[in-house]
Amino acid sequence: MNLEELVKNAGFRAGYLLPVPQYEEWTRRRASGAFAPQTSWIEGDAVAAYPWANGLLLLIWPYAPYAPDAGLSGYYPASHQSYQAMRALREALAAEGVRTERAAVPVKTILVDWGLGARLDNDLIFLPGLGTRFVIQALMVSLPDDKLKFTPQRAPFQACVHCGRCQNACPGGAISSRGYDWQRCLRAYEEGPDMPPWVMERMTTLLGCEVCQDACPLNHFIRPRPMTDEEKAAFDLERLLSGDLKPALSLIGKNMKKGGKLIAQAAVLAANQKRTDLLPLLEAQAQKADGPLKETLLWAITKLLQA
Numbered sequence: 001m002n003l004e005e006l007v008k009n010a011g012f013r014a015g016y017l018l019p020v021p022q023y024e025e026w027t028r029r030r031a032s033g034a035f036a037p038q039t040s041w042i043e044g045d046a047v048a049a050y051p052w053a054n055g056l057l058l059l060i061w062p063y064a065p066y067a068p069d070a071g072l073s074g075y076y077p078a079s080h081q082s083y084q085a086m087r088a089l090r091e092a093l094a095a096e097g098v099r100t101e102r103a104a105v106p107v108k109t110i111l112v113d114w115g116l117g118a119r120l121d122n123d124l125i126f127l128p129g130l131g132t133r134f135v136i137q138a139l140m141v142s143l144p145d146d147k148l149k150f151t152p153q154r155a156p157f158q159a160c161v162h163c164g165r166c167q168n169a170c171p172g173g174a175i176s177s178r179g180y181d182w183q184r185c186l187r188a189y190e191e192g193p194d195m196p197p198w199v200m201e202r203m204t205t206l207l208g209c210e211v212c213q214d215a216c217p218l219n220h221f222i223r224p225r226p227m228t229d230e231e232k233a234a235f236d237l238e239r240l241l242s243g244d245l246k247p248a249l250s251l252i253g254k255n256m257k258k259g260g261k262l263i264a265q266a267a268v269l270a271a272n273q274k275r276t277d278l279l280p281l282l283e284a285q286a287q288k289a290d291g292p293l294k295e296t297l298l299w300a301i302t303k304l305l306q307a
C-alpha cells in the first residue's frame, strides 16, 4: 500500500500523517469561551477519543473562490467535494485493511504546531502555495507499523504581513489590534436559521463570509472562477425561496438543509439585494415556517417592505 498515492488518487493535493494529537490547553481554552460554538464537536484529546488509532491523516483540498459578485462562498461546494473524496479514500484504505474514522480534532492548531501552516490575523490558516483557500478533512487511522511515517515537523513560520486589509474590510469588526474576536465574526452565526440582526444586515454571500479572505494579499495569486451554469441555477434565490433546494444540496451536501439554514440565508440575501420581486415567495415561506426560520423570513420581508 502506498498511502501518498491513495491520497493523490482520491483527489487531495496533500496528506499529512501526524501523531495522534492531545490538546489539553486547547480544551481548557474552549471551556473558557475562546472559540465559537461550532467547535463543540471537536475532541481536544484524540488519544482518549480514538484509542485504536496510531495516526492522524490531514487531507488538503484547495479551491478557487467564486467571483466576488457571485454571492456564494466557494467553501461549502469544495467541502462537499472533499467529503466525497474522503469517503473514496476510506474505502480504498479499508480494502487495504486499514481502519479509519473521521476525526474531530483541532486541525488549525495542529497545522500551526506542526509547522505546516501559519495563523493569520483573521484567524485563518495559511498554507504555502494555497493561501487560505482550502478545505481540510481529517481521518484517524490505524496503519501497519511499516507505513507509519510521520510528515516531518517544521519550524513554525510567519505569513501574515499585518497589512490591516482584512481588518478594514471585515463587516463585523472581528479583527482588531487585540486579535480576532469570534463573537464579531459573521461565520460564527451562520450555522442555523437564527442569525442576529447585525449579522443579517452585513451578509453579502450565501454559505459564509469570505470578505477577509478576498482582501488578504496572501490569497491574491488565486484567481476567482465564474460559477458554472449548473451552480448559477442551483443557487438562484428565486429557486431556493420557492423551496427547490435539491440542486443546491447536491452540490453542498444534504445536512446544509438542517433547520432551514439555506432558505434563511437566501431570504437574508434577497432582502440585502433589495429583491422586492421575491416578496411573494418570502411570504409563502413565512406562512409555513415557524421558530427561528420564521423570524428570519419576517426580518427579510420587513426590510423589503421598507426598501
Ligand code: SF4
Pocket: 120, 121, 122, 159, 160, 161, 162, 163, 164, 165, 166, 167, 215, 216, 217, 218
Ligand atoms: S489581510 Fe493582511 S493582516 Fe489580514 S490576514 Fe492577510 S496579510 Fe494578515
Ligand code: SF4
Pocket: 122, 169, 170, 171, 172, 173, 174, 175, 184, 185, 186, 187, 209, 210, 211, 212, 213
Ligand atoms: S469571515 Fe467575515 S466577519 Fe469573519 S473575520 Fe472574516 S471578514 Fe470578518
